[in-house]
Amino acid sequence: MNITEPSFDEAEIALLRECLDSKWVTQGPFTERFERLIAEKHGVKHALACTSCTAALHLATLALKLGPGDEVIVPAFTWVTSAHSAEYVGAKPVFVDIDLSTFNIDPERLEAAITPRTKAIVAVHLFGLAAPMDEIKAIAEPRGIGVIEDAACAIGTTYKGRPVGAIGDIGCFSFHPRKAVTTGEGGAVTTNRDDLAERVRSQRNHGSTGAPDASIEPHGPWTMATFDNLGFNLRLSDIQAAVGVAQMGKLDRLLSERRRLGHRYSELLAGNNSIVRPLGGDVDGHAFQSYVIRFVDGDRARRNAVMATLAAAGIQTRPGTHAVHRLGYYKNKYGLRPEQFPNAALAEDTTITLPIFPNMTEEDQRRVVDCINQAST
Structure with missing residues (x-):
């Protein structure tokens, strides 16, 4: 997937x-x-x-x-x-x-x-x-x-x-x-x-x-x-x-579908206390380009193990995105340390982007959620 x-x-x-x-x-x-x-x-x-x-x-x-x-x-x-x-x-x-x-x-x-x-x-x-x-x-x-x-x-x-x-x-x-x-x-x-x-x-x-x-030379x-x-x-x-x-x-159809899938993920994952769902901010306006969860305990190794389990099941995932201050160019140029921006570092280490795409079925979502629940308990 x-x-x-x-x-x-x-x-x-x-x-x-x-x-x-x-x-x-x-x-x-x-x-x-x-x-x-x-x-x-x-x-x-x-x-x-x-x-x-x-x-x-x-x-x-x-x-x-x-x-x-x-x-x-x-x-x-x-x-x-x-x-x-x-x-x-x-x-x-x-x-x-x-x-x-x-x-x-x-x-x-x-x-x-x-x-x-x-x-x-x-x-x-x-x-x-x-x-x-x-x-x-x-x-x-x-x-x-x-x-x-x-x-x-x-x-x-x-x-x-x-x-x-x-x-x-x-x-x-x-x-x-x-x-x-x-x-x-x-x-x-x-x-x-x-x-x-x-x-x-x-x-x-x-x-x-x-x-x-044009006054200098006619066009x-x-x-x-x-x-x-x-x-x-x-x-x-x-x-x-x-x-x-x-x-x-x-676009309107694609956005409606992404929002439906995003909210359904949140419902299906509600019983998993090891993760935080994306429920903050103006969630009504969220376009769910990505559905990103975060592990509560802040353990990168555990997050990676869950991603490995999903990959073994044929489910593609990614981390949320970079903590930019940890990347070589910025770290080296400005002498930045991971602890200067702890939330960004934690987010990089503990987030997973789940599959979300047009025509994703309820069965597809259930398979992703079941795999997360089994791997994170």
Whole structure:
């Protein structure tokens, strides 16, 4: 049993054929359609597709004009690129521990980490559960600190009824195959700010800044774009976007199915006192990109033994994610120690991501739960 799998059918094939028949396969009409669907779903003025969520995070830090001397606060338990995005522009990631009941950043520890050099906060909606955005914004806004929503796991996630990606200054989404909607690889930046959208649009397209002044030379077939910025090629292709358009047509069904499966896991695991279920935070808005449990006793070896038992039964699992401060690059560069962020270290050592995928049956779930219950007693 795979940990997840994408939902593909004839809808993707039909739109791919339409794209290929058009002979327009780089960023173009399908990308624009995909962007409109994302913007509509998340209630934002601008959605800009790009090559990955890593690219989206990089574009976000560029759009906010972060650089050397700036500090960017990042939860210590997240995928590594949440921190890499600060490093890419020469800023310093400052790690903050998490709330174990949600796996998201702890607002009290966040406020304690603010310094005069803090220019941005990366609010990660980990596993599809919204970060505590009211508390984050209450800390950030009075100080003029930018808020980047790392919504890699959170297509369709809501916070108090409001779609994520539209709450902070800029949002970043992933369409990796483990996400509810996939384009193979791909990402998007969302924002309601025209200035940020303009910078992202330029930076993803080599730094293009539009047509030159027509008063200097009339426009014609000789006209080429101006390049007043140093940019990158981070554009999504129309081939990928065609898949994305088909996937967005299924999103509501896929989210409904994931939420049903997530809540059913919580019901089936209710009698297992050795684990903690994901019941914290705004669970009503949880998109359940991943269903992640945590072992109470904090024993990595025991967690690993349970994962080995599941693997032997043909059930694929993974740890939740990294404690980023323990990874070699950050540990060595900044002299970080595991005990500095104990909740993040504990979460890395004691979490298991369970299978959750389209068309998962009740029998599939029961088999996973029975195996966990037997292995953890």
